[in-house]
Amino acid sequence: MQSPSVDKPQHTRRKRAVSIVDLIGNTPLVKLSNITKDISPKVEVYAKAEWFNPGGSVKDRPAKKMIFEGIKSGELTKDKIIMDSSSGNTAIAYAMIGAALQYEVELVMPLNVNIERKKALAAYGATIIYSDPLEGSDGAIMHARKLKEENSDKYFMPDQYNNPHNPGSHYETTAPEIWEQTGGRITHFLAGLGTSGTFMGTSRRLKELNPDIEVIAIQPAEALHGLEGMKHMPTSLVPGIYKEQEADIVEFVSTENSYRVMKELLDSEGIFIGHSGGAAIYAALEKAKTLDEGVIVTVLPDAGFRYLSDGLWW
Ligand SMILES: Cc1ncc(COP(=O)(O)O)c(C=O)c1O
Incomplete structure (x- = not known):
C-alpha cells in the first residue's frame, strides 16, 4: 500500500502565525568582514542587528517587557493611557505595542x-x-514626570530611565541570544548608553555566564552631540538604572568619528546604521585593534533609514 503523503511545513523558523509583539527579539548577529581587514585575523567582530525588531529598534525589547509587567502587576489597566518620554525609538516601540494591544x-x-x-x-x-x-531628552523626562504627577490615574508611565524591567528585558533576551549566537565564545561586549538599559541588562547576564567577559559602555564625547538616543552622563540627568561601577571601561566617542564609521560601514559592508551604531562600531574597532585574539560583540540600536532627513548621506 502506498504511504500517505505528508505536507511538510515550508518554513521551520515560525510554524504558526504570531502577533507582531511575538516577533520582538531573536535578531541576527552579523559578522563584520571588510571593515575589519586591518585587525588581527584571530579577532572576530560581530554586531547585533536590532533594526530587525518589528518596530525597527532595540527599544522594542524593553517597551514590551515594561508594558507586559505593567499589565501583570495590575498597574496598566485598559482605561489607562501609556505615557512616557523618549527621544524616538522607545516612543515608536510603545506606539506599535500600544496599537497591537489596543492601548492609547x-x-x-x-x-x-x-x-x-x-x-x-x-x-x-x-x-x-x-x-x-x-532642554533635549532631559526636558522631555521632566515634562513627562509633571504630567504623571498631575494626572496619576489617567496614565501608566513605564519610566524607562528608572524601570528595572528595561535592563531586565536585555538580561532575559539580548544576552542569552548573544551567548548562543557566539557559542559562548564572546570575550568583549560594548553598547552605547541612553537609558543604559541595553548595556546594564546585557552585561549583567553575560558576566554571570562568564565573569571574564569585558564589558565596555560607550558615551558621546561631547555634551552637545549628534548621537541620537545616547546620553553624555556627566552633563545629563543620570538614569536610576545606570550603575557605572558595573562597566569595566567607559569609552567616550566623538560625533565626528561615529558619523565617519557609519559611512564606512555602509560602503564596506552594505550595513546602513543609525548614529549611535556608528559610535558602537567605532569603539568596537578601536578595541579590536588592541587585541591579538577575541570575539567582540556590539549592538546596533537602529538603521540609518530613521535618519534620512538629517542629510548626512549626500
Ligand atoms: C538610537 C539609539 N541608540 C542607543 C540607545 C541607547 O539604548 P539604551 O536606552 O538601552 O541605553 C537608544 C535608546 O533609546 C537609541 O534610541
Missing part, C-alpha cells in the same frame, strides 16, 4: 526630533506632546 499612547519628546519619527508615530496613531527642544 502619548509620548513626550523634544520638538526637534526628526520628521521620520514624528511621521511614524502619527502613522501608529500615537499622540505626541512636545517639550522644549533646547
Whole structure:
C-alpha cells in the first residue's frame, strides 16, 4: 500500500502565525568582514542587528517587557493611557505595542526630533506632546514626570530611565541570544548608553555566564552631540538604572568619528546604521585593534533609514 503523503511545513523558523509583539527579539548577529581587514585575523567582530525588531529598534525589547509587567502587576489597566518620554525609538516601540494591544499612547519628546519619527508615530496613531527642544531628552523626562504627577490615574508611565524591567528585558533576551549566537565564545561586549538599559541588562547576564567577559559602555564625547538616543552622563540627568561601577571601561566617542564609521560601514559592508551604531562600531574597532585574539560583540540600536532627513548621506 502506498504511504500517505505528508505536507511538510515550508518554513521551520515560525510554524504558526504570531502577533507582531511575538516577533520582538531573536535578531541576527552579523559578522563584520571588510571593515575589519586591518585587525588581527584571530579577532572576530560581530554586531547585533536590532533594526530587525518589528518596530525597527532595540527599544522594542524593553517597551514590551515594561508594558507586559505593567499589565501583570495590575498597574496598566485598559482605561489607562501609556505615557512616557523618549527621544524616538522607545516612543515608536510603545506606539506599535500600544496599537497591537489596543492601548492609547502619548509620548513626550523634544520638538526637534526628526520628521521620520514624528511621521511614524502619527502613522501608529500615537499622540505626541512636545517639550522644549533646547532642554533635549532631559526636558522631555521632566515634562513627562509633571504630567504623571498631575494626572496619576489617567496614565501608566513605564519610566524607562528608572524601570528595572528595561535592563531586565536585555538580561532575559539580548544576552542569552548573544551567548548562543557566539557559542559562548564572546570575550568583549560594548553598547552605547541612553537609558543604559541595553548595556546594564546585557552585561549583567553575560558576566554571570562568564565573569571574564569585558564589558565596555560607550558615551558621546561631547555634551552637545549628534548621537541620537545616547546620553553624555556627566552633563545629563543620570538614569536610576545606570550603575557605572558595573562597566569595566567607559569609552567616550566623538560625533565626528561615529558619523565617519557609519559611512564606512555602509560602503564596506552594505550595513546602513543609525548614529549611535556608528559610535558602537567605532569603539568596537578601536578595541579590536588592541587585541591579538577575541570575539567582540556590539549592538546596533537602529538603521540609518530613521535618519534620512538629517542629510548626512549626500
Ligand atoms: C538610537 C539609539 N541608540 C542607543 C540607545 C541607547 O539604548 P539604551 O536606552 O538601552 O541605553 C537608544 C535608546 O533609546 C537609541 O534610541
